[in-house]
Amino acid sequence: MDHESLHSTLTELAARHRVPGAQLAVIHEGERFLVHTGVCDTASGAPVERHTAFPVGSLTKPFTAALAMILVADGDVDLDEPLRGQLPEFGAGELVTLRQLLSHTSGLPSDVPEGSDEAGGGDRARWVARYCRTADLTHAPGTVFSYSNIGYVVVGRLIEAVTGMSWQEAISAILLEPLGTRPAFVVGAPATRPVATGHAVQAVRDRVVPIPDQDLPEVEMPNGALALSAEDLVGFARLYFAGCPDPQPLDRATADDMCFDQLASIAIGPYGMADGWGLGWARFDDGAADVYGHNGTGDGTSCHLRFDPANGSAVALTANANTGAQLWDALVPRLRAMGLAVGDRPAPEPPTTPPPVPDDCPGRYTNGDTEFVVQPGADGGLLLSFGGAPHSELLCSPDLRFTMRELGSGARSPGRFVTDPATGRIGYLQITGRLAPRR
The missing domain is CATH 3.40.710.10 (DD-peptidase/beta-lactamase superfamily)
Structure with a gap:
């Protein structure tokens, strides 16, 4: 050096x-x-x-x-x-x-x-x-x-x-x-x-x-x-x-x-x-x-x-x-x-063939005044919106982790869904360290 x-x-x-x-x-x-x-x-x-x-x-x-x-x-x-x-x-x-x-x-x-x-x-x-x-x-x-x-x-x-x-x-x-x-x-x-x-x-x-x-x-x-x-x-x-x-x-x-x-x-x-x-x-x-x-x-x-x-x-x-x-x-x-x-x-590469998305991933997740909306995408994947506008597609892995790929720029960052131990269902969305409970 x-x-x-x-x-x-x-x-x-x-x-x-x-x-x-x-x-x-x-x-x-x-x-x-x-x-x-x-x-x-x-x-x-x-x-x-x-x-x-x-x-x-x-x-x-x-x-x-x-x-x-x-x-x-x-x-x-x-x-x-x-x-x-x-x-x-x-x-x-x-x-x-x-x-x-x-x-x-x-x-x-x-x-x-x-x-x-x-x-x-x-x-x-x-x-x-x-x-x-x-x-x-x-x-x-x-x-x-x-x-x-x-x-x-x-x-x-x-x-x-x-x-x-x-x-x-x-x-x-x-x-x-x-x-x-x-x-x-x-x-x-x-x-x-x-x-x-x-x-x-x-x-x-x-x-x-x-x-x-x-x-x-x-x-x-x-x-x-x-x-x-x-x-x-x-x-x-x-x-x-x-x-x-x-x-x-x-x-x-x-x-x-x-x-x-x-x-x-x-x-x-x-x-x-x-x-x-x-x-x-x-x-x-x-x-x-x-x-x-x-x-x-x-x-x-x-x-x-x-x-x-x-x-x-x-x-x-x-x-x-x-x-x-x-x-x-x-x-x-x-x-x-x-x-x-x-x-x-x-960052982990997303799977070349994304696995089926669990039924309970889509929904509304909130952290304070910020609301994240996860909904099915046109290709069977998931789409993330916040502020009322589509933001990213979520390329999921079998373990509920995903790569968030921003629409337009293609910038990538990791995230995941987290299961709520009390219910056994997906209870949280976590992106950039922010944890948003399901609404």
Whole structure:
């Protein structure tokens, strides 16, 4: 592994997938490699530099989790006490703990409803009071994994209540500035460093279109507001290396706790996203080792971070196009060939001859305000719709797992139907880590 080979690989794959600009940072066998290619914005032509920040989307969540865990280490918050006492506006807090919020086992719905009151203004206290009641729980807390953006809105509000600062002020002062990281945010205060613009690759029209702004309600800042470089991301990953020296914002025990899988007793895990989940970090089984990390998708951006805390290796990719995930998928086998474990494995290929679809797969499944409708397709398969429009065909395997193939783009992702033990019938649909009970 060397800078030249990494740079040529990144440049080649970015061109293949029409990504205007990207960064790749690697720590491997004690060496650090930083390469970048392309432009921040096709409109201006400004080049991507080492310190260019990219909107990292949901990769913000591990930073929010780390900040919450610093408060736990300081004795300001308890991981396993229901949160209603410290957060009176959190109605579901009479049942839900911080551990459950950080590991996506709280039972809260996945996504903030579009156009929900207070979302744009950033008043998390008011928003949590209105949308995070016990009656809003989709699942019983602590029983299943279901990826929840709303859970991290609550974590952000808890941080504000404990510190007396806004989430943005707290993440900067308590976590990022001690790391020497100068953050940028896609909403809120103006950026203090160059931030790459997202882009939509429209293959049918053969064009790449800039997306000037990130469409993120301020209430969701703890979920996805950070903009960082690939160098920033691997610098953060170093906190979790076994040999990382003190002093650091995270003490050794806290860092280790965040990389401990929380799902041993959970009935339904994070199929389609990872092999397990810690306190903020996804766990990926790489065979000989567990690799941790997270993905983040913004409007026209795609960012990925993986690290092995045992051997001190890490890789981060930032890309400013919606095809960045395809770039990552193509990059993974190249990194493996260079001796770097990244945890990701190719998605299973759908069967060439799909088996008969069980009669009880079709139906309506809901997670919060999101409704998924599964119905028979014209060819005997299944069609998935949400938001009132057909979205994907489901190519099923005999074990009720399926490949979700988006109509039009052909993009693929894994999912499954899950049987309800109480009834013996299919009771859940799980896609992108979201678990939707049958309505």
